[in-house]
Amino acid sequence: MTGYNERMSTVALHACCGPCLIEPLDALLSAHDVTIVYANPNIHPLSEYRRRRDVLLEYAAGRGIEVVEVPYDPAMWLEATAGLWSDPPRRCRACFDLRLKLTADVAKARGLRALATTLTVSPYQDPDAVREAAQSAAAAAGLAYAGEDYRDRYPQATRRSRELGMYRQNYCGCLLSEIEAERDRGRRRQERRARRGHERSSSLPGQV
Template sequence: MNGTREKLTLPDGGSRLLLHSCCAPCSGELMEAFVESGIDYTIFFYNPNIHPLKEYELRKQENIRFAQKHGVAFIDADYDTDNWFARAKGMENEPERGIRCTMCFDMRFERTALYAHEHGFPVMTSSLGISRWKNMAQINDCGHRAAAPYGGLSYWDYNWRKGGGSSRMIEISKRENFYQQEYCGCVYSLRDSNRHRRDQGRDKIRFGEKFYGVDDTPGSAQE
């Protein structure tokens, strides 16, 4: 694998970690790093932004499969799309990395922080920041904001891309033959991705057809 993994230690003397996972490709590197470092962690899957349901289920099941392989607890939270669309109202035409994405991160992290607080997790983090398509500062701001109301809970803003983390993410995805999503997740990113593909003369995104181990063409691993 590219680079050497750093031995990880939870911040602030934490003993347990709640990992908000957006998908298996982005989470694989974090999960293996936690296992190697002996960190006790649980996966929290709450991503009501992912559309349509078929895509949501594909991403979730890949995540469950990898969690089971490592014997890691997996919390499957509600797919409350109505609440997500309500919060996104008026932001339908905002660009990627804009205020709609901030809302989306806030919503997902707020639920993660609540679960962490209610179940005794002193530290939370997310796999979202490992993707090169995301604004890490934007994600970290949302994470710290979500954890702030709960005394004793901190958001771990470790840079998961450093030390070859992003490269290992792709290597793990190919090794595990993960499903390769081709857009961030929400209906608006799907719309914009398909517009871009149309302008390039490419077909629309087809759900459930592209996998890392089958097609090694550089992909997005976006969510």
């Protein structure tokens, strides 16, 4: 919890994709006026960036919520994470810092009062790193942090996004995360094959 108790404030909600937007948006709309900010120069390739954005825009339009898109500039992500590509915790923190600073800039330019991010719904992100990045971006821009840890709502977000037929990506966003996710899936496939092989061999009659 954040301790942000002010009601009917104006909140810039950084959103990474449609599925992650659903639950934090509901939570914030119960108390605040929300503007969604799509600030994700990390997403690779451009077609993937557009696909996630269009899903999000369609959902937001259906809810009557404005979306501000920060123009796509992957060079910003490359610069922010330079030297950190083989160090995922520090790379991701730099990525959060960048996206949340871009969101805070939008909030400040529009006179909004607080900041939050949908990244806090994902069990795949480091919650402390996300919160620290968001709090620091908010403080630097003179905003309050209105976010919360929404990970307990992730199963509901998954169910609702499936019911809506939303596109659900299978990697975080950057090129490196796509490769890492593919590597993890390959490792899990190998482990499953090895387990099945072991089960088959242990069910064979013993040899004397």
